[in-house]
Amino acid sequence: MKQIDVCLTPDLLQLHKIENTIVVVADVFRATSCMVTAFAYGVNSIIPVATVEECRQWQERGYLAAAERNARKVEGFELDNSPFTYMDEQIRGADVAMTTTNGTLAITKSRGAVKVLVGSFLNLDAIARFLHSERYDVLVLCAGWKGRVNLEDTLFAGALVDRLKDNYAMAEDSAIMAWRLYVQGKDNLTSYLANSSHIRRLQRLGIQKDIPYCLQHDLYDVVPVLRGNSLVSMTV
Numbered sequence: 586m587k588q589i590d591v592c593l594t595p596d597l598l599q600l601h602k603i604e605n606t607i608v609v610v611a612d613v614f615r616a617t618s619c620m621v622t623a624f625a626y627g628v629n630s631i632i633p634v635a636t637v638e639e640c641r642q643w644q645e646r647g648y649l650a651a652a653e654r655n656a657r658k659v660e661g662f663e664l665d666n667s668p669f670t671y672m673d674e675q676i677r678g679a680d681v682a683m684t685t686t687n688g689t690l691a692i693t694k695s696r697g698a699v700k701v702l703v704g705s706f707l708n709l710d711a712i713a714r715f716l717h718s719e720r721y722d723v724l725v726l727c728a729g730w731k732g733r734v735n736l737e738d739t740l741f742a743g744a745l746v747d748r749l750k751d752n753y754a755m756a757e758d759s760a761i762m763a764w765r766l767y768v769q770g771k772d773n774l775t776s777y778l779a780n781s782s783h784i785r786r787l788q789r790l791g792i793q794k795d796i797p798y799c800l801q802h803d804l805y806d807v808v809p810v811l812r813g814n815s816l817v818s819m820t821v
């Protein structure tokens with residue numbers, strides 16, 4: 586039987602062997618929810634980069650560039666990482682370079698995997714359907730916050746475990762923990778997440794509407810996958 590495991594923060598990724606594994610990176614608030622939305626609205630490709638400097642270099646080569654640090658847009662870039670920014674006819678067909686505090690870093694750290702997918706509640710079902718037809722084990726990499734664990738990414742990991750549990754064995758306790766948390770919270774994720782760190786951070790910055798948006802399940806059929814440097818979208 587295939588296995589599903591959960592890495593609760595990129596700082597623990599060194600403990601996992603990913604060469605024969607599909608890694609699903611999740612940064613629910615908001616990097617991966619933003620990427621999934623961008624593809625659903627017609628973005629052609631996204632180059633995820635770890636640093637603001639790299640992002641600037643892509644911008645100089647003519648890419649639309651999105652940069653966020655500490656949940657704020659970095660000055661000098663066209664785009665931020667709110668999903669609502671990408672619901673715009675202007676970005677249809679665009680090639681975007683993106684750097685975010687945690688999400689793009691987690692993606693770049695996953696490069697040694699068989700495949701790197703971008704997951705969020707918005708494309709949970711599409712990711713689960715895609716994985717059903719694959720023969721590899723799965724590792725959900727939670728982007729967390731600057732090396733710390735967060736609740737929302739852990740809940741996404743648990744949701745994916747829940748969708749896959751008939752065909753995948755839970756490899757370690759982190760998968761069991763994530764699944765149990767999701768089962769406990771799934772009927773009202775908004776209230777389950779009340780007072781969590783990044784929700785408080787987003788609320789302090791007045792970024793309210795992104796929160797319920799990113800918690801919606803199964804809105805889009807897109808599965809972003811890393812091909813070389815770029816994320817491109819597969820429709821399942």
Ligand code: MLT
Pocket residue numbers: 612614615616617653655656657666685686687688689
């Ligand atoms: C991240 O990558 O850390 C997030 O997308 C932060 C944010 O919500 O802006």
